[in-house]
Amino acid sequence: MGMTMTQKILAQHAGLKEVKPGQLIQADLDMVLGNDITAPVAVEEFNKIGWDSVFHKEKIAIVPDHFTPNKDIKSAEQCKTIREFARKHEIKHYFEIGQMGIEHALLPEKGLVVPGDLVIGADSHTCTYGALGAFSTGIGSTDMAAGMATGKAWFKVPEAIKFELTGTLGEWVSGKDVILHIIGKIGVEGALYKSMEFTGEGLKALSIDDRFAMANMAIEAGAKNGIFDVDEVTLQYVKEHSTKPYTVYQADEDAVYSEVYPIDLSQIKPTVAFPHLPENTRTIDEVGDVAIDQVVIGSCTNGRIEDMRIAAKILEGKQVHPHVRTIIFPATQKIYLQAMEEGLLKIFVEAGAVVSTPTCGPCLGGHMGILAKGERAVATTNRNFVGRMGHPESEVYLASPAIAAASAITGKISSPKEVIGC
Amino acid sequence: MLIGKVIKYGDNVDTDVIIPARYLNTSNPLELAKHCMEDIDASFIERVEKGDVMVAGRNFGCGSSREHAPIAIKASGISCIIAVSFARIFYRNAINIGLPILECEDAARAIEEGQQVEVDLANGRIVNRTTGESYKAAPFPEFMQELIKAEGLINYVKKGRAQG
Ligand code: SF4
Numbered sequence: 001m002g003m004t005m006t007q008k009i010l011a012q013h014a015g016l017k018e019v020k021p022g023q024l025i026q027a028d029l030d031m032v033l034g035n036d037i038t039a040p041v042a043v044e045e046f047n048k049i050g051w052d053s054v055f056h057k058e059k060i061a062i063v064p065d066h067f068t069p070n071k072d073i074k075s076a077e078q079c080k081t082i083r084e085f086a087r088k089h090e091i092k093h094y095f096e097i098g099q100m101g102i103e104h105a106l107l108p109e110k111g112l113v114v115p116g117d118l119v120i121g122a123d124s125h126t127c128t129y130g131a132l133g134a135f136s137t138g139i140g141s142t143d144m145a146a147g148m149a150t151g152k153a154w155f156k157v158p159e160a161i162k163f164e165l166t167g168t169l170g171e172w173v174s175g176k177d178v179i180l181h182i183i184g185k186i187g188v189e190g191a192l193y194k195s196m197e198f199t200g201e202g203l204k205a206l207s208i209d210d211r212f213a214m215a216n217m218a219i220e221a222g223a224k225n226g227i228f229d230v231d232e233v234t235l236q237y238v239k240e241h242s243t244k245p246y247t248v249y250q251a252d253e254d255a256v257y258s259e260v261y262p263i264d265l266s267q268i269k270p271t272v273a274f275p276h277l278p279e280n281t282r283t284i285d286e287v288g289d290v291a292i293d294q295v296v297i298g299s300c301t302n303g304r305i306e307d308m309r310i311a312a313k314i315l316e317g318k319q320v321h322p323h324v325r326t327i328i329f330p331a332t333q334k335i336y337l338q339a340m341e342e343g344l345l346k347i348f349v350e351a352g353a354v355v356s357t358p359t360c361g362p363c364l365g366g367h368m369g370i371l372a373k374g375e376r377a378v379a380t381t382n383r384n385f386v387g388r389m390g391h392p393e394s395e396v397y398l399a400s401p402a403i404a405a406a407s408a409i410t411g412k413i414s415s416p417k418e419v420i421g422c
Numbered sequence: 423m424l425i426g427k428v429i430k431y432g433d434n435v436d437t438d439v440i441i442p443a444r445y446l447n448t449s450n451p452l453e454l455a456k457h458c459m460e461d462i463d464a465s466f467i468e469r470v471e472k473g474d475v476m477v478a479g480r481n482f483g484c485g486s487s488r489e490h491a492p493i494a495i496k497a498s499g500i501s502c503i504i505a506v507s508f509a510r511i512f513y514r515n516a517i518n519i520g521l522p523i524l525e526c527e528d529a530a531r532a533i534e535e536g537q538q539v540e541v542d543l544a545n546g547r548i549v550n551r552t553t554g555e556s557y558k559a560a561p562f563p564e565f566m567q568e569l570i571k572a573e574g575l576i577n578y579v580k581k582g583r584a585q586g
Contacts, residue, residue, distance in 0.1 A: 037443075037446045124485065139511060142518035142574065189484070224510055365444055383436075386436075386438065387461040
């Protein structure tokens with residue numbers, strides 16, 4: 001029986017010629033990731049195992065990005081735990097403030113993930129690296145602890161859903177709109193326990209940043225992982241960021257999929273997910289009048305340089321609405337610097353937005369932009385659950401950077417066309 | 423055998439409502455438990471008694487990978503969760519920390535808030551003591567039974583069995 005991309009990567013890392021959906025395997029790990037929320041629990045569990053060393057000093061990444069720069073004493077203590085652990089075990093890829101970025105933007109940028117890798121991370125959006133043709137998936141702290149000790153993890157081999165992309169994206173339409181469209185179509189458990197594999201000639205229309213945003217939200221459809229075919233765009237990115245050896249896996253011709261969805265990119269419209277589930281999508285022309293109090297542009301979904309450029313293009317020479325607090329947070333130090341050099345930060349500040357150091361902060365309702373009761377935000381993040389960004393009676397609308405920036409100007413959810421006038 | 427009263431929720435109970443991120447600056451189970459479910463059910467923590475069984479709909483535990491979610495539920499006194507389906511990271515985390523969870527659509531739909539249920543994990547049998555109805559959940563694959571027997575992944579690894 002033919003195998004999907006994911007199945008091939010799993011088989012290879014388990015030392016098996018073939019794997020079948022449902023099979024339980026032990027696989028070797030190329031990278032184990034944790035952050036300042038999940039790694040402290042993992043460190044505690046790791047210490048319980050009682051092993052004195054980690055399996056590999058260069059195959060573990062620890063990124064304090066959620067409550068950092070530390071928002072209070074408790075988070076400072078949590079960061080201290082992982083900092084000391086990283087120092088003790090000489091973990092090479094521990095990123096302190098100043099080097100730190102949001103983990104899922106940071107790891108690919110630092111060249112730590114390449115095509116064909118098998119990565120686990122104690123953070124659900126670890127699935128982001130599927131954009132590079134790697135198998136990556138979120139796990140919990142206990143798995144992280146066991147992974148750091150043994151270099152292995154158990155997996156149930158997933159079935160896959162194939163998304164066959166054709167056509168090109170319309171104006172102001174991005175990878176974010178494509179993935180919101182897909183989640184709206186298949187639902188938040190539409191891909192439960194499965195892989196989402198993206199393929200087809202439409203890939204050409206998607207930049208690497210579009211693909212990161214799409215793979216990032218595979219978990220919002222319940223998927224185990226999202227993965228893209230590797231093409232020149234991927235290889236160019238890898239060449240620019242990494243010297244690690246990589247392997248390109250392709251699905252077999254006779255690979256079996258539980259479902260196949262053709263997606264014509266040219267038909268996708270700018271899309272917004274209404275509270276309180278990412279599947280509650282509406283196209284921009286169905287949105288109606290939704291007044292907002294805050295706009296957040298950033299996160300591991302849409303805090304990359306292209307996102308900054310789109311936001312700047314819309315905000316340039318304009319003012320954000322006086323009722324809208326606009327918070328922009330580039331995902332990594334490198335993106336921050338690049339945005340500075342390109343003059344984007346100046347555009348943001350002149351438009352009346354604030355620019356934050358890289359942090360998860362507002363995305364998970366941690367700090368740096370919490371919503372009060374009854375307030376509404378448009379965010380380029382990935383989750384709009386009850387209480388996600390603050391008060392349980394606040395609301396989060398998920399959208400692309402283009403819609404978010406346009407909405408910041410008008411004070412209600414808006415199409416970029418309304419403010420650019422084309 | 424687990425016996426307890428039922429506390430019931432609907433579909434898509436996500437990790438943000440199980441334990442909101444604003445409380446994740448600690449990993450202390452008892453502190454986490456104080457805020458368990460508070461954004462969808464402020465009275466949960468007052469109502470819950472040791473041994474109670476949580477029953478829910480589809481996609482329970484969707485969202486983040488925070489192990490704090492099953493940790494908070496376990497520390498609140500819940501002995502077992504029965505749902506139509508679980509989000510995969512939550513499923514994994516629950517097994518890894520030794521919180522029993524069962525997928526059983528019929529039981530999850532029929533059993534109601536406040537009823538008394540009895541769960542036999544060894545064979546997946548669920549009995550609604552209030553109505554007398556009984557259900558059968560799918561048994562765990564062998565590997566997971568081993569994990570449960572070892573009381574979680576850490577003990578399993580400790581014994582060195584995961585090295586092979
Ligand atoms: S930016 Fe948001 S979704 Fe991404 S890792 Fe941080 S908290 Fe999680």
